[in-house]
Structures are given as C-alpha cells and as structure tokens.
Amino acid sequence: MTALFLAISLLTMPAAPGWPASWRVVLSRGSLPVQKDGRLVTAADSFIKWIISDRCVISLDGDTAVIFMSGTGSACPRMHLVSGTIRIVAPVDHPVELSWDGGNRTIRGVVTVTRLKGSVSFDGPGPVEPGVTTALSVQPVWQLQTRIHQLLRETFTHSNETLVQTSGSGSMCLDSGGSAGDVGNNQTGITQMPPAAKLHIHVPYPRQVSP
Amino acid sequence: MKHSLWFLLLILLSGCLVTPADDTSRLTLELSFAQTPVITRQSPNSWYLQATLSGADLERSMEATVRGLAGTDADLTFSTQSGGPRRLTLTYFFYTGEIVETWTFSGSDFYLVPGDQTITAVLQRAPEYTLNGTLSFLDGAPISVWLEDLSTELSFPVAQVVPVDGLQGTFSIPHVPTGRFFRLHVRNVNNDVVSFDECPVFSSRTGTLAFAGDLADLSCELP
Numbered sequence: 322m323t324a325l326f327l328a329i330s331l332l333t334m335p336a337a338p339g340w341p342a343s344w345r346v347v348l349s350r351g352s353l354p355v356q357k358d359g360r361l362v363t364a365a366d367s368f369i370k371w372i373i374s375d376r377c378v379i380s381l382d383g384d385t386a387v388i389f390m391s392g393t394g395s396a397c398p399r400m401h402l403v404s405g406t407i408r409i410v411a412p413v414d415h416p417v418e419l420s421w422d423g424g425n426r427t428i429r430g431v432v433t434v435t436r437l438k439g440s441v442s443f444d445g446p447g448p449v450e451p452g453v454t455t456a457l458s459v460q461p462v463w464q465l466q467t468r469i470h471q472l473l474r475e476t477f478t479h480s481n482e483t484l485v486q487t488s489g490s491g492s493m494c495l496d497s498g499g500s501a502g503d504v505g506n507n508q509t510g511i512t513q514m515p516p517a518a519k520l521h522i523h524v525p526y527p528r529q530v531s532p
Numbered sequence: 533m534k535h536s537l538w539f540l541l542l543i544l545l546s547g548c549l550v551t552p553a554d555d556t557s558r559l560t561l562e563l564s565f566a567q568t569p570v571i572t573r574q575s576p577n578s579w580y581l582q583a584t585l586s587g588a589d590l591e592r593s594m595e596a597t598v599r600g601l602a603g604t605d606a607d608l609t610f611s612t613q614s615g616g617p618r619r620l621t622l623t624y625f626f627y628t629g630e631i632v633e634t635w636t637f638s639g640s641d642f643y644l645v646p647g648d649q650t651i652t653a654v655l656q657r658a659p660e661y662t663l664n665g666t667l668s669f670l671d672g673a674p675i676s677v678w679l680e681d682l683s684t685e686l687s688f689p690v691a692q693v694v695p696v697d698g699l700q701g702t703f704s705i706p707h708v709p710t711g712r713f714f715r716l717h718v719r720n721v722n723n724d725v726v727s728f729d730e731c732p733v734f735s736s737r738t739g740t741l742a743f744a745g746d747l748a749d750l751s752c753e754l755p
Contacts, residue, residue: 396588396589396616396617516556516557516613516614516646517556517557517611517612517613517614518556518557518558518559518611518612518613518614518615518644519556519557519558519559519609519610519611519612520559520561520585520609520610520612520618520620520642520644521558521559521560521561521607521608521609521610522560522561522563522581522583522606522607522608522609522610522620522622523560523561523562523563523605523606523607524563524579524581524605524606524622524624524655525563525564525605525606526578526579526600526602526603526604526605526606527565527568527569527571527626528603
C-alpha cells in the first residue's frame with residue numbers, strides 16, 4: 322500500500338513550467354514511467370514511445386531520464402536528456418531541440434542519442450524500442466507519417482485500453498492495469514489529453530459618425 | 533478503518549479522480565480596422581463574421597459565424613484544446629448602407645497555451661473586383677441580380693439590370709471580394725428568382741470579371 326501511495330504521489334506531481342500542452346499519445350511497455358522533479362524516468366525493463374502532434378516520435382529506452390519542454394517554433398518539444406537512450410524521429414520543419422549538460426543539438430530525421438556517465442553518443446538511425454525493425458527506422462520521416470497515423474487510429478479504436486484524462490498542470494494518470502492491448506507493437510495505450518482552450522474573438526463595431 | 537482512510541487519501545491525491553486544476557488556455561484576439569468603414573446608412577443586419585480555426589493537432593477544422601445589428605460588437609468564442617500552431621482566418625462582411633465591404637484577417641502562428649493572453653490584430657480590406665454581366669432573355673428584362681456568398685449564404689446588395697434591347701441587358705456588381713465563390717441570382721420579369729448554378733462566380737484577381745448568361749436555359753459563361 323505504501324508503494325502504491327508513493328507511486329500515485331509521484332504521478333500527480335505538478336509538471337515543470339512550459340510543459341507542452343499538445344502531447345498526444347503515449348505507447349509504453351513494461352513498468353510504467355514516473356514523473357519526478359519535472360523529469361520523466363523509465364524503469365529498467367521498459368520503454369516508452371511518445372507520438373507528439375502527429376509529427377514527431379520520441380522513444381525512451383529503459384533506465385532513461387528526460388525533461389520535456391515546450392518547443393519554440395516547432396510542434397515537437399524541446400528535450401533535455403539527463404541519462405539513458407532516446408530515439409527521435411522529427412521532420413525537417415519541426416525539429417527537436419535536444420540538450421544535455423554541456424551541449425545541445427537540433428535533431429532532424431531519425432537519430433538515436435545515448436548519454437551514459439556524462440558521455441553523449443549519436444548512433445544515427447536505429448531502433449530503441451523492441452519490436453521496431455531497422456527497416457522502419459531508416460525510412461524517411463515523411464514515410465513514417467503513415468505509420469504514426471496508423472498507431473493513432475489503433476490507439477483510439479481499441480476498447481481494451483484505458484484512456485485517461487490528465488489532471489491539472491500536465492501530470493498523468495497512467496494505466497496501471499498492466500493488460501497489454503493489441504496496439505502497435507502490443508503495447509498498452511495511454512493517452513494524455515491536452516487541456517481545454519478558449520479562443521475569443523472580438524471585433525468592435527466600426528463606430529463612426531455618418532457623413 | 534485504517535484501510536478506509538488510506539483509500540480516501542488515495543482518491544484525494546490521485547489526479548485521475550480529483551477535479552483537474554484550471555489550466556485552460558484563454559486567448560483573446562482583439563481586432564481593429566485598418567481604416568474605418570464609411571457608414572452611409574445604418575442597417576439592421578450590418579455585419580457578419582465568419583471564422584475558421586484549424587491545426588495539425590486538431591481532428592478537424594472548426595468554423596463559426598455570427599451576425600449582428602448596427603452598433604453591436606462581434607464576439608465569437610471557439611472551445612477547443614490547447615496546442616498549436618493554429619491557423620485562424622476571419623472574414624468580416626460589413627454593410628455600409630450602400631455596399632458590403634469585406635475585411636479579412638489570417639494568422640497561422642497561434643499557440644493556445646494554459647493561461648490568459650490577449651493579442652491585437654488588424655483587419656484588412658479584401659481585394660475586390662467588379663462583375664460585369666450580360667443577360668439574354670426572351671420574355672422581358674429581368675428586374676435585378678445579386679450575388680450570394682456560397683460559404684456563408686450571405687446575399688450581397690442587389691444590382692439593377694439595364695436593358696440594351698429587347699433581348700439583352702447588362703449589369704455591374706462592384707466590390708466583390710476576391711478569393712470567394714458566389715452564386716448569381718436573378719429576379720426575372722415574372723418576379724421569380726432563378727440562379728446560375730453552373731457558373732459559380734470566382735476571381736482571384738482585382739479588376740473586372742465578365743459574365744454571360746441566358747435566362748432561357750440558364751446556360752452561362754465565365755472566362
């Protein structure tokens with residue numbers, strides 16, 4: 322019970338400022354990631370795949386910690402890699418600004434980045450998560466769009482998933498049922514709904530004295 | 533008892549069950565006119581606003597319209613989800629008492645992020661052209677013609693048909709905004725309304741556009 326309480330407390334921590342509002346879909350396998358001090362940390366035996374704004378895919382390997390931030394001029398987020406391995410798939414016009422302690426790089430295309438013990442390496446195209454073939458990874462980004470939309474459709478149409486509404490400030494309620502749905506690569510789907518928005522338009526009557 | 537307290541505590545602390553915090557994005561767009569329209573006569577239905585909102589993260593684009601009386605402001609609210617960039621297009625039709633002026637605004641870099649923000653923008657007068665038409669008829673000159681905006685079903689002011697002879701007449705409709713599709717309606721000599729549905733009026737250029745139609749079979753020609 323204490324462990325469960327601790328897990329839920331971590332999951333409902335307020336997000337870091339600038340937490341993107343438009344994150345769309347998370348597909349994960351293995352132990353659930355936890356949000357800790359603004360970081361997202363995956364367990365050793367897991368991976369997590371984020372599909373963001375239909376445009377970019379970010380996969381986190383096990384034992385990986387990242388900090389997500391709002392992208393500037395890009396639909397994809399900025400990311401700070403604390404440790405571990407991530408794969409980024411980003412189109413040319415919506416790159417991912419990746420940083421780490423001591424450096425940064427603008428990521429376009431398909432790139433795998435590993436930071437272990439302070440050392441950063443780039444492997445170029447390549448899979449991080451299990452079940453994704455190299456052939457898919459080396460496809461141009463625009464070809465991946467079809468795959469992304471397919472994943473989105475599957476995610477929203479399979480009934481054995483738990484679709485959950487985020488609480489305030491971007492913290493997530495994760496599907497802790499543990500049942501693997503038949504989604505994508507047999508992952509359990511978790512959806513983060515963006516917060517509501519209201520756009521109000523005001524046009525004043527062009528008040529003027531008649532000539 | 534102890535278990536019940538734990539359960540209650542979990543419910544209260546779980547973000548899944550408590551009411552979400554108010555992190556709604558509220559963006560207010562305050563618009564003004566590049567130049568103030570010259571109002572020649574107050575008209576009851578004097579303005580009509582059409583707005584569309586789209587974005588790659590939205591399942592479908594949204595559209596909203598509102599019309600109003602003279603002297604009233606236009607207020608319109610989209611309820612959507614946070615995110616961006618969003619593209620917003622506005623078309624504001626304003627009836628001055630003589631003509632319909634078309635004002636437009638377009639922006640594609642709106643980000644709806646949690647919190648309140650206000651943006652000011654300026655409506656620009658849409659480029660216009662003049663529709664010059666020739667109508668052929670057998671049973672007498674038609675009474676009038678007018679254009680209907682296909683997207684909003686808004687009717688523009690009527691124009692008179694000037695008989696050239698017993699078989700033809702001409703008309704001219706100025707201040708037609710470019711980039712929109714219109715249907716030409718004709719009130720014939722019998723006071724019936726007929727439409728040239730096969731020839732939607734459209735131009736992307738300023739200047740003049742020629743139209744030729746035959747009321748006998750509603751055949752028509754546009755360049």
